[in-house]
Amino acid sequence: MTRVVYYCASTLDGYIAETDDTIGWLTGYHGTYAGPGVEAMAGTYDRFYDGIGSLVMGSATYEFILEHGREWPYKGKSCWVLTSRRLAIPDGEGADVRLAICPVSEIYDEVVAAARPRDVWVVGGGNVASQFADDGLLDEVRVHVVPVVLGRGKPLFDRPLPGGPMRLTGVVPRDNGMVELTYEIERAPT
Numbered sequence: 001m002t003r004v005v006y007y008c009a010s011t012l013d014g015y016i017a018e019t020d021d022t023i024g025w026l027t028g029y030h031g032t033y034a035g036p037g038v039e040a041m042a043g044t045y046d047r048f049y050d051g052i053g054s055l056v057m058g059s060a061t062y063e064f065i066l067e068h069g070r071e072w073p074y075k076g077k078s079c080w081v082l083t084s085r086r087l088a089i090p091d092g093e094g095a096d097v098r099l100a101i102c103p104v105s106e107i108y109d110e111v112v113a114a115a116r117p118r119d120v121w122v123v124g125g126g127n128v129a130s131q132f133a134d135d136g137l138l139d140e141v142r143v144h145v146v147p148v149v150l151g152r153g154k155p156l157f158d159r160p161l162p163g164g165p166m167r168l169t170g171v172v173p174r175d176n177g178m179v180e181l182t183y184e185i186e187r188a189p190t
């Protein structure tokens with residue numbers, strides 16, 4: 001079954017970007033860990049990405065990717081960008097970016113259909129993840145926790161999650177000192 005997964009990296013104190021949208025704390029991070037249960041960081045993203053059929057992101061995340069990448073990194077997969085603005089779309093073969101201004105519930109069926117039989121990646125930010133969670137449309141949170149404390153920034157989630165606590169389904173310490181946590185969110189029966 002296609003699942004909707006919020007996959008990202010967060011500081012120990014729950015931020016996914018600095019207030020000015022920079023992520024030097026992530027791109028510049030180097031660490032090591034060699035304790036029990038450790039697994040390599042290398043290859044983690046590629047394995048996750050292979051299981052993804054479509055993506056959804058907010059406009060700040062989209063603009064960051066356009067600004068910092070040489071070419072569109074998600075070729076061959078449909079990507080919905082939530083925005084109230086008429087943003088530029090990457091050209092080039094394989095780029096499939098669709099701008100949407102609506103509640104996430106309105107694009108949900110189309111996003112899931114595009115992903116099948118793979119999963120949907122909610123790239124971020126925290127506000128978009130909260131929109132999915134508010135509507136009961138988020139199945140899983142997978143977060144690499146980076147041992148950095150910012151004290152302020154863009155939060156992992158924008159607001160409290162409805163329902164009870166998430167259920168921890170995975171803990172993987174990485175050889176670079178990050179820890180991958182996986183949580184399942186139980187959807188309310190419809």
Ligand SMILES: NC(=O)c1ccc[n+]([C@@H]2O[C@H](COP(=O)([O-])OP(=O)(O)OC[C@H]3O[C@@H](n4cnc5c(N)ncnc54)[C@H](OP(=O)(O)O)[C@@H]3O)[C@@H](O)[C@H]2O)c1
Nearest residue numbers: 008009017021058059060061064082083084102124125126
């Ligand atoms: N650490 C990580 O793994 C990670 C992951 C993802 C993102 N990031 C970073 O975290 C930051 C995220 O910033 P953020 O949370 O402020 O922003 P965001 O979610 O990327 O974008 C928010 C913006 O998207 C638009 N939007 C959101 N929902 C909408 C809807 N339903 N309909 C229409 N438009 C909608 C609005 O802007 P407009 O209408 O003005 O366009 C809104 O201000 C970025 O710097 C990003 O690069 C980090």
